[in-house]
Amino acid sequence: MKRRLAAVTVVAAAMAGVAHAAVERIQVVERVPFAPGVSFGDYGAYEKIRAVAYFALDPKAAANASIVDLKHAPRDKRGRVLFSSEFVLLRPAGAQPTTLLYDVNNRGNIAILGQVNGRSPALNDPTTAADAGDGFLMRHGFSLLFSAWTWDVAPSAPPVSGAAPRPLVFTPPVAKGVKGRVQNEFTVNAPTDIVTYAGMRGLTYEPATPNDPHAQLTERAKPDDARRPIARSAWHFVEPELKGGPGRVQLEGGFKPDTIYELTYVAKDPYVTGAGLAGIRDLLSYLRDHPFEGAPVPRNVLMFGISQSGRLIGRMMHDGLNVDEGGKLVFSGAYLQVPGAGGSAGFNSRFAQPTRHPSMMEEHDYPADAFPFTSMPTRDPATGKTASTLDKARDKQGNLPKLFYANTSTEFWNRGASLIATTPDGASDVAPADNVRIYGFMGAQHYVGRSKTRAPFTACVSTSDHYLPMRALIVALDDWTSKGKQPPASAYPNFADGTLTTVADYRAIFPQGFGLTPPQQNLREPRLDFGRRYTAQGIADIVPPKHGDDFETRVPVPDADGNDKGGVRLVELQAPLGTHTGWNLRAADTGFAWATSRFDGSFVPFARTEAERVAAGDPRPSLEARYANRDAYAAAVKAAAGRQVAAGLLLEEDVERTMRENLGLYDRILARDPADSGCGYLFSSGLFVPGPG
Incomplete structure (x- = not known):
């Protein structure tokens, strides 16, 4: 029977009984059948759990020393950096031991189902029998886990009708007050006046000063060629096409193919992106050791x-x-x-x-x-x-x-x-x-x-x-x-x-x-x-970097x-x-x-x-x-x-x-x-x- 749970909280630290408790709690927000009516061999029916894991990292802990800028993120009264991550779990409904297979999402999108099962889930939300493809991973007894770990996922256009996609997008802690130079390269396949300067289907850090008068735009034919500056008066920043999307630039005479463009400026408040990696680590650590929602450990x-x-x-x-x-x-x-x-x-x-x-x-x-x-x-x-x-x-x-x-x-x-x-x-x-x-x-x-x-x-x-x-x-x-x-x-x-x-x-x-x-x-x-x-x-002082052999x-x-x-x-x-x-x-x-x-x-x-x-x-x-x-x-x-x-x-x-x-x-x-x-x-x-x- 289909069930939707408004909020079920598990306090990880209390259950673990140990000092290492990076996952503080998990809030289950949805628990429903996956691919209703389908039985996957010996593993039977599957269910989907959508939840949010809440993390607390100690910047002084040796295990967290490699996380760049963690020490610059806001902390709670106990000196910990707090953040959360949404996750989706597909597993047998029969609560039997399985191998937990964590699929690192790609730019917010679930990837393994498309390439291994042969069907990418509609709207990035595995739900139906069609979303299971040929059921390969389920038939072989894998529980599949997906969580948000990266922030630079560009928003998609809102649907004309129907449901919207559900990418797994991470909101990392922010190193407030930190500034630095940011570099963005981009090209075009056809002439155009306005272009986004972020990475593939992504976001970038925007200028610390809106329409930064000191930002620099250059052009060159090949990566190793000398950069040719484009006069600041010949181009200007343009608002994002979508709210929350990447910024754009407009150039007099337009951008042309066969040219590498590079936009650099000073940005501020970098995300602690390494926290996304730590979130994966700690979610796996928790689920490895704790029975979750009635199922045994993997x-x-x-x-x-x-x-x-x-x-x-x-x-x-x-x-x-x-x-x-x-x-x-x-x-x-x-x-x-x-x-x-x-x-x-x-x-x-x-x-x-x-x-x-x-x-x-x-x-x-x-x-x-x-x-x-x-x-x-x-x-x-x-x-x-x-x-x-x-x-x-x-x-x-x-x-x-x-x-x-x-x-x-x-x-x-x-x-x-x-x-x-x-x-x-x-x-x-x-x-x-x-x-x-x-x-x-x-x-x-x-x-x-x-x-x-x-x-x-x-x-x-x-x-x-x-x-x-x-x-x-x-x-x-x-x-x-x-x-x-x-x-x-x-x-x-x-x-x-x-x-x-x-x-x-x-x-x-x-x-x-x-x-x-x-x-x-x-x-x-x-x-x-x-x-x-x-x-x-992990702090760049030379942007763009110098090249060796x-x-x-x-x-x-x-x-x-x-x-x-x-x-x-x-x-x-x-x-x-x-x-x-x-x-x-x-x-x-x-x-x-x-x-x-x-x-x-x-x-x-x-x-x-x-x-x-x-x-x-x-x-x-x-x-x-x-x-x-x-x-x-x-x-x-x-x-x-x-x-x-x-x-x-x-x-x-x-x-x-x-x-x-x-x-x-x-x-x-x-x-x-x-x-x-x-x-x-x-x-x-x-x-x-x-x-x-």
């Missing part, structure tokens, strides 16, 4: 994050915020999906803007990744420092969480993914620590492609489905951390097996004559100097078809229908034709017949030469799927889906007119898959 606690959210997990471990005030790990394992170089910067500094992150062409000055990058210690030749990403991640007993890092080919081009397994100079391999596995989903892009147009890029997007091995790895991580069952071996491009190389070498090897020309460069992680206080205190990043080696070698060989690469790359060049009319897409790869099918191949000058053997007929192709897919199952990278329950997806694409390629340059043939209707994260 049998296991895991974290999961996609893109920005995966990088946040990296930052938590970098700062030791995966260990609670009592010295215990708050999660036994974590899965960082497409985190690029791992996320050891950003998220916890003064005037941090978590939404921002570097791409090939912009925001090279924003601290998203920094040394150290590897789970085993390496030496930075520029500074002489030796460190690892896990130096502060051990609990008081010396234990570390077990970790999966999984990147696609796109992260090797656009997010420095090679650095998590090489020395900072990109010269040699660094094996992962014993508690870490690394996977590279070769031929895949940041998220599974669904675009039916080339714009704003030059090629159709990649069709590889790496969400299927993700499902297998989530189950494997649970088994590794709760049962001691060994997970699939690491599989990623490396020097030892000859599958990692330079961009110049990639370009020399890549086949020519079928419509794809590789980029001239990939994203090389910048070495940033924000001043002497930044590393220890970039960290060296490498890319996978292509085979004769242009498909990446090494790593996890997805079914799409074992039984290929074309060339899948991790890069896609921008179209000239949107500017920056030399740069790659932030998130998208490319796909070009093989010619259907040898006659078509010869006529087109395509060096790659045709489908006709590779597979005698549809049955032969089906046999190749089935064999590839079997190898993936044996390797622990595909579940038996997903073999039928991979057969259906690949055979469907085969049929659509054969039915397509080669003269049609559109991309619509690539995709059939199916479960909704979200865009970039």
